[in-house]
Amino acid sequence: MALEQPDMEVSIGSLRLKNPVMTASGTFGYGEEYGSLVSLHRLGAIIVKGISLFPRQGNPPPRIAETACGMLNAIGLENVGLERFLAEKLPFLHNIDTPLIVNILGDTVEDYQQLAARLDGEEKVAALEVNISCPNVKKGGVAFGTDPDMAHAVTKGVRQHFSRPVIVKLSPNVTDITEIARAVEDAGANAVSLINTVLGMAIDTESCRPRLANLFGGLSGPAIKPIALRMVWQVAGCVSIPIIGIGGITTPEDAIEFLLAGACAVQVGTTNFINPKATEEIIHGIGAYLSENGLASVQDLIGRARQT
Numbered sequence: 664m665a666l667e668q669p670d671m672e673v674s675i676g677s678l679r680l681k682n683p684v685m686t687a688s689g690t691f692g693y694g695e696e697y698g699s700l701v702s703l704h705r706l707g708a709i710i711v712k713g714i715s716l717f718p719r720q721g722n723p724p725p726r727i728a729e730t731a732c733g734m735l736n737a738i739g740l741e742n743v744g745l746e747r748f749l750a751e752k753l754p755f756l757h758n759i760d761t762p763l764i765v766n767i768l769g770d771t772v773e774d775y776q777q778l779a780a781r782l783d784g785e786e787k788v789a790a791l792e793v794n795i796s797c798p799n800v801k802k803g804g805v806a807f808g809t810d811p812d813m814a815h816a817v818t819k820g821v822r823q824h825f826s827r828p829v830i831v832k833l834s835p836n837v838t839d840i841t842e843i844a845r846a847v848e849d850a851g852a853n854a855v856s857l858i859n860t861v862l863g864m865a866i867d868t869e870s871c872r873p874r875l876a877n878l879f880g881g882l883s884g885p886a887i888k889p890i891a892l893r894m895v896w897q898v899a900g901c902v903s904i905p906i907i908g909i910g911g912i913t914t915p916e917d918a919i920e921f922l923l924a925g926a927c928a929v930q931v932g933t934t935n936f937i938n939p940k941a942t943e944e945i946i947h948g949i950g951a952y953l954s955e956n957g958l959a960s961v962q963d964l965i966g967r968a969r970q971t
C-alpha cells in the first residue's frame with residue numbers, strides 16, 4: 664500500500680536537512696537571484712557561489728560554451744569576495760528557513776583557514792563546502808584536489824577553524840578519486856561532495872579557434888552523470904562519512920540513482936539554468952517515488968543498489 668508522507672529528512676554530520684536536495688555552487692547565484700522562481704524554504708540546503716577572501720573578476724570572455732548534453736564553463740571563480748558577501752548577500756539568506764552552506768576557495772591553505780575562521784562567526788552558515796579544485800599558488804599551481812597531501816592539508820586547516828560540518832568537494836580530474844576521498848576523511852572532513860566539473864575544451868570550426876578564451880573549461884550537465892555516478896559508487900565503497908552526489912542531475916530519477924549508489928544527498932547544478940524549478944520538482948519526485956514504492960523514508964534508498 665502506498666504511504667502518504669514519506670520521511671525525507673537526511674543528516675550530514677550534525678546538520679539536519681528537511682530533504683536531500685541542494686543547489687550546486689555557482690549555478691544558483693547567492694540564492695536571492697532565484698527567490699522569485701523557487702520556494703527557497705523548500706530546499707534541503709542552499710549552497711552559494713564560491714567565495715574567496717577578496718573579490719575575483721574571473722576569466723576573460725568567452726567563458727561559456729554549449730556542448731552535447733552539457734556545457735563548458737571557464738568563469739574562473741568570479742565572486743564578490745568575503746566582505747561583500749557578508750554585508751550584501753548574507754542578510755537576504757538570514758530570512759530563509761533553509762540551511763545555508765558556503766562554498767569557499769583559496770590560493771593557499773592560509774586563505775582557506777582565514778575564510779573558515781571568519782565564517783565560523785556567522786551563525787547562519789550551517790556548513791562549509793570546500794572547493795579543492797583550485798590551484799595552490801605555493802605549489803606551482805597544482806590543484807589542491809589532485810594531490811592527497813595537499814587535499815589533506817587544506818581540509819585539516821579548515822577543520823581547525825570551523826566548528827560546524829565541513830564538506831570537501833572533490834575534483835573528478837584525478838586518476839583515483841578514492842585516494843583523495845580517504846585523505847580528506849582522514850583530515851577530519853564530515854562529508855564529501857562529488858563531482859566538480861570535468862576538464863574539457865571545444866573548438867569553433869569557423870574561426871578555427873578554441874571556443875573559450877581560457878582554452879579549457881569545466882564540463883557539466885547530463886553528459887557527466889555516468890562519470891559522477893561511478894565516482895560516487897567508488898567513494899561510497901571506501902569512506903564512512905556521508906557523500907553528496909553531484910553531476911548532471913536533471914530529473915528525480917537521476918537523483919534517486921545517486922542515492923541508490925550510496926549518496927545521502929544530492930546537488931542540482933547546470934539544470935537550474937534550463938529549468939529554475941528543477942530542485943523543487945526533484946524533491947517532489949523523490950517523495951512520489953518513495954510513496955509509490957511503499958518506502959517510509961529516503962533512508963531506505965541510500966546505498967540500496969549496493970546490497971547483495
Ligand SMILES: Cc1cc2nc3c(=O)[nH]c(=O)nc-3n(C[C@H](O)[C@H](O)[C@H](O)COP(=O)(O)O)c2cc1C
Pocket residue numbers: 687688689690712713736738740766794832858859860882883884885887909910911912930931932933934
Ligand atoms: C557556471 C558554473 C559555475 C560553477 N561555479 C562553482 C563554484 O564557484 N564552486 C564550486 O565548487 N563549483 C562550481 N561549479 C561546479 C558545480 O557546482 C557542479 O559541481 C558541477 O557543475 C557538476 O554538476 P552539474 O552537472 O549538475 O552542473 C560551477 C559550475 C558551473 C556550471
